[in-house]
Amino acid sequence: MLVPLILVAAALASAHHSGEDFEGSKVFRVSVDNENHVNLMHELASARQIDFWKPDSAAQIKPHSTVDFHVKAEDVVTVEDFLEQNELHYEVMISNLRSAMEAQFDSHSRATGHSYTKYNNWETIEAWTKQIAAENPDLVSRSSIGTTFEGRSMYLLKVGKAKSNKPAVFIDCGFHAREWISPAFCQWFVKEAVRTYGQETQMTELLDKLDFYILPVFNIDGYIYTWTSSRMWRKTRSTQTGVSCRGVDPNRNFNAGWCENGASKQPCSDTYCGPTAESEKETKALTDFIRKNLSSIKAYLTIHSYSQMLLYPYSYSYKLPKNNAELNALAKAAVNELASLHGTKYTYGPGATTIYLAAGGSDDWAYDQGIKYSFTFELRDTGRYGFLLPESQIRATCEETLLAVKHIASYVVQHLY
Structure with missing residues (x-):
């Protein structure tokens, strides 16, 4: 069945849900040269509701950097005036967010069913997890590690040739709901593992010697919300008594320097750390699983977007990890x-x-739990499309990322501990 694109776009932007259909919304990139510019950006952020894309919040803006942020249509003129009056150098990265959302989908009709080169909604991904495990019982098994706030099963795929006591690599995707390229990579990884096992020597060796735990979508509730209500949603969808704003930034919710720098205590903030560390059911499901399997998990890879970076600890402070030289190399x-x-x-x-x-x-x-090889990928791009990377780039993005992931996994096999 083919669904006309206009319906997809309508579903994505359904204004009555999110209060914003993104028509005329813009994404700006501002050059921040000095402390004065940082202060001006803070001033702007406190006067207007601004959706920060990079960095994640005003608090993380530093001199000699650029800031990407999305502004609602009705605030565009005010923001442009402010930037010009204060002589802040800026460029418009996306001139109409609604058009960019529609342009993410590379064909004007959507075949229902799963595709590795299209963005799949949760229902499609969930069905895929079941099918890929059923079709490849010797390489893939599926289990649930818990449920989300809204009660959905968090499916985990274990990929590898069955053998007891194998070391493992844990990979998760879809922490932040709007980073759609991330779940696309987890699906691609599983497909390539299954397709090339027994054909390609590196992958065959990896699956013989390691298990890969793949969590295709961590923040399922949030991901669904980006498809049905507001494309730019980032957080989980949890609620708290007496608090009007929903959701916690899951990547500020772990017990690692919890709620110190670069996280917010404000429930309405996009970087809200939550009422306590591991307050989110999703976070708890992940930490419980990793703690339970700590003796076997040798590497932890978490896939985000955007900015084309490969990061390792630490993010919560400027201290360096013990094996900094090794991680850097x-x-x-x-x-x-x-x-x-x-x-x-x-x-x-x-x-x-x-x-x-x-x-x-x-x-x-994960690193502080003793997992020596812990990395965050920030996939394509560097801001031309930001969170709205077109489907036409899924293949290339996943192919190149796979090379890096296989390289890390091969290194882990040779440096078991």
Whole structure:
């Protein structure tokens, strides 16, 4: 069955849900050269509701950087005036957010059913997890590690040749609801594992020697919300008594420098750390699973977007991990491997200095549990499309990322601990 694109667009932007259909909304990039510019951006953020894309919040803006943010149509003129009056250099990255949302979908009719080169909704991904396990019983098994706030099963795929006591690599996607390219990668990884096992030597060796735990969508409730109500939603969908705003930033909800730098105590903020560490059912499901399997999990990879970076601990402070030199060399090699296919350039390094301070992240938490190889990928792009990467880029993005992930996994096999 083919669904006309106009229906998809209508569903995505359904204004009556989100109060915004994104028509005429813009995404700006502002050059922040000094402390004065930082203060001006804070002033702007407190006067207007601004949706920060990069960094995640006004608190993380630092001198000698650029800031990407989305502004509602009715605020565009005010914001442009403010930037011009204060002589802040800016460019418009996306001139009409609604058009960019529609342009994400590369064909004007949508076949229902799963596709590795299209963005799939949760219902489609859930059915796919069941099917891929059923069709490949010797390589893939499916289990649930818990339920979301809204009661959905969090499906985990275990990919590898069955053998007892194998070391494992844990990969999760879809932490932040609007980062659609992330779940696309987890699906791609499983497809390639199954397709190339027994054909390609590196993948065959990896699946013989390692198990991969793949969590295709961590923040399922939020992901569904981006399809049905508001495309730019980021957080979970949990509620608290007496609090009007919903949701917690799951990547500020882990017990690693929890709610210190780069996280907010305000429930309405996009970087809200939650009432307590591990307050979110999703966070708890993940931490319980990893703690239970800590003796076997040797690497933790979490997939986000955007900015083309490969980050390792720490993000919650400027301290460096014990094996900093090793992680740096491994990140450099993985990034070179990634660039070898399409020439995509990534930067790499410890989270705090490479991007910004951010407390309560899953990668820092995993590292502090004793998982020596802990990385965050920030996939394409660097801001031309931001969170609205077109489907036409899914294949290339996933292919190149797979090279980096395989490189890290191969390294782990050779450096078991």
